[in-house]
Amino acid sequence: MLAYPNNADAVPATVTDAEGRADAAATPPLLRVQDLRVEFATDRGRIIAVDDVSFTLRPAQTVGIVGESGCGKSVTSLAIMGLLAAGTGRVASGEIMLRRRSGAWSDLVKLPRTQLPDIRGDEIAMIFQEPMTSLNPLHTVGDQIAEAVFLHRGAGRAEALERAAEMLARVGIPQPRQRLGAYPHELSGGMRQRVMIAMALSCEPSILIADEPTTALDVTIQAQIIELFRSLQDSSQMATLFITHDLGVIAEVAHRVLVMYAGQVVEEGSVVEILKRPKHPYTRGLIASVPRLDRPERGQARFFTIPGQIPEPGRRPPACRFMPRCAHAEVGICDAAPPPLEALPDGGSIRCVKWRSIETAPHA
Amino acid sequence: MRRYLISRFIQMLPVAVVVSFLVFSATLLLPGDPAVTILGEQSTQAQRLALRQQMGLDRSIPEQYLRWLGRMLSGDFGASLSTQEPVAQMIRNRTPVTVELSILSVIFGVLVGIPAGVVAAVKRNTWIDVAASLTAMTGLAIPYFWAGILLIMVFSVHLGWLPSSGYVPFFVDPVANLKAMLLPAITLGSGLAALIMRQTRTSMLEVLSADYIRTARAKGAREPRVVLHHGLRNALLPVITVIGLQIGTLLGGAVVTETVFSLSGLGRMIVEGIFQRDFPSIQGAILVIVFSILVVNLLTDLSYFVLDKRISR
Numbered sequence: 036m037l038a039y040p041n042n043a044d045a046v047p048a049t050v051t052d053a054e055g056r057a058d059a060a061a062t063p064p065l066l067r068v069q070d071l072r073v074e075f076a077t078d079r080g081r082i083i084a085v086d087d088v089s090f091t092l093r094p095a096q097t098v099g100i101v102g103e104s105g106c107g108k109s110v111t112s113l114a115i116m117g118l119l120a121a122g123t124g125r126v127a128s129g130e131i132m133l134r135r136r137s138g139a140w141s142d143l144v145k146l147p148r149t150q151l152p153d154i155r156g157d158e159i160a161m162i163f164q165e166p167m168t169s170l171n172p173l174h175t176v177g178d179q180i181a182e183a184v185f186l187h188r189g190a191g192r193a194e195a196l197e198r199a200a201e202m203l204a205r206v207g208i209p210q211p212r213q214r215l216g217a218y219p220h221e222l223s224g225g226m227r228q229r230v231m232i233a234m235a236l237s238c239e240p241s242i243l244i245a246d247e248p249t250t251a252l253d254v255t256i257q258a259q260i261i262e263l264f265r266s267l268q269d270s271s272q273m274a275t276l277f278i279t280h281d282l283g284v285i286a287e288v289a290h291r292v293l294v295m296y297a298g299q300v301v302e303e304g305s306v307v308e309i310l311k312r313p314k315h316p317y318t319r320g321l322i323a324s325v326p327r328l329d330r331p332e333r334g335q336a337r338f339f340t341i342p343g344q345i346p347e348p349g350r351r352p353p354a355c356r357f358m359p360r361c362a363h364a365e366v367g368i369c370d371a372a373p374p375p376l377e378a379l380p381d382g383g384s385i386r387c388v389k390w391r392s393i394e395t396a397p398h399a
Numbered sequence: 400m401r402r403y404l405i406s407r408f409i410q411m412l413p414v415a416v417v418v419s420f421l422v423f424s425a426t427l428l429l430p431g432d433p434a435v436t437i438l439g440e441q442s443t444q445a446q447r448l449a450l451r452q453q454m455g456l457d458r459s460i461p462e463q464y465l466r467w468l469g470r471m472l473s474g475d476f477g478a479s480l481s482t483q484e485p486v487a488q489m490i491r492n493r494t495p496v497t498v499e500l501s502i503l504s505v506i507f508g509v510l511v512g513i514p515a516g517v518v519a520a521v522k523r524n525t526w527i528d529v530a531a532s533l534t535a536m537t538g539l540a541i542p543y544f545w546a547g548i549l550l551i552m553v554f555s556v557h558l559g560w561l562p563s564s565g566y567v568p569f570f571v572d573p574v575a576n577l578k579a580m581l582l583p584a585i586t587l588g589s590g591l592a593a594l595i596m597r598q599t600r601t602s603m604l605e606v607l608s609a610d611y612i613r614t615a616r617a618k619g620a621r622e623p624r625v626v627l628h629h630g631l632r633n634a635l636l637p638v639i640t641v642i643g644l645q646i647g648t649l650l651g652g653a654v655v656t657e658t659v660f661s662l663s664g665l666g667r668m669i670v671e672g673i674f675q676r677d678f679p680s681i682q683g684a685i686l687v688i689v690f691s692i693l694v695v696n697l698l699t700d701l702s703y704f705v706l707d708k709r710i711s712r
Binding site for chain 2: 182220
């Protein structure tokens, strides 16, 4: 049958059940996103960009969100930051509960907009995909990092710059003191992304949102940045929401993984379950699509691709949104009703009514 | 930076030569004979011929030009044909008026145009934006002479708050000077304010959608800080270009404005010179204006180095 090539060994050896990167379920959560729904007003009416997304984030935990462009992963992160484009994007329903430094819980959806700047950069920090354009070209990197310290700690300029130098050293920039006076154009892409990370970490946020932080970088630089993330994880209690389309990166950094498709979570689970024993046909397709140079074997194409394209928000199939692209789709079952997100015994969840029969089906 | 400066100066040389030739020849194209102006309608043909010979007007045009250029370069701008006053002295007396008028107009344009542009961009598609844009259109559409006359009618004739004419040097009486210059500066600066407002609005809108603005918000900067600290400085570069390019138009407007408010500046010197066929004073005044424009354009380019460190490398 047309099934996905078994690509389980595409997952790097670093992901093992024994490694202890399993979920620290005992610690109380820092962030609880519940039934999040984000809408955008467009010329052609309202569009639901993100629908029914729920997850929790605990201290020292990294949750990865994977999916193709347009699946809603960036929108989810911008909604948490309260940075959806004013006037067009808005959280239509759901809640984003943040455990504040004080220990109290705040719903970021209901919090007055004027209070959000106190949280941004202090309790939740964010880094972006494009290091080349994410730094202000007219300000020195020292001033840009120091600004966050100044805004949230009320530090004086000298003190804030001192902190900035300390942060530059921490993210592995040589001669940090000299680099304070550098302008972004004087730094390489990898260095700029380190500056962005230094800026994000300068106030010791409890949550870091990283939106495709390595996508725009060269492969060797990507590896360095991933290494930096791992060392930061080991040395702090900070929780990370890591957004990427790159399963290799997810394998390196994440504890738990959310797989998103067309604005919905289709599968959720520990990184080992998701990468080694994917259940949803979409997840299986994503993993099979990781290019394998070592395995152009037995008439198999070197690249496996999921046929078709992600549907536009206005043209999503009414029931299972992945059905038109799914090799296991069955008329009468898959188009009968929207599949619910079903909880699994191992703590994960899946949105597919046929996953049991697919799982028993042999791989290619 | 130094190499850039040197190359800019070298680039200015041919421009200066072409411009000086145009200034020289423009007066030749003006109808009317200066000999008639000086000697009057009653003079004989022989008298006129003798005077023309004395003034060098009978020589070939390239020769006239070179002799003229030589005199200009040595600082000898000649004497006014109508008053015999040395043109260099006229320029010295009148330049401060025009310079002050231009500076005050630019200050007015910047003080009104930039805040209005920023507010219009931040509040885009609201009634505030529409009102600001409509005001700007009006400011652009009103001719200088009409704006000047309106202002005189309201503030001098009806309200009696400000004088309609009469220049007092700034160092003699600063208050009286500014009172006399306020209406002219508003007249001349309103069009500039409108242009600055529109350019500020456009570039601010572009800047506000930049990634680094999102970064500024993500680190917790509040909106006023995002707009002013992160947005405005990035949005100002194109605004400065517009101001630099508008200096020419501004000095053109100074001709009209100085006439309306009876200010004896370079603009009025040109107008009076044209009416009296006073070639030396027209040429002197225009040369000063043209070279000021060249210098202002150079200063505009140099200001980019200060504002944007990326350019200096």
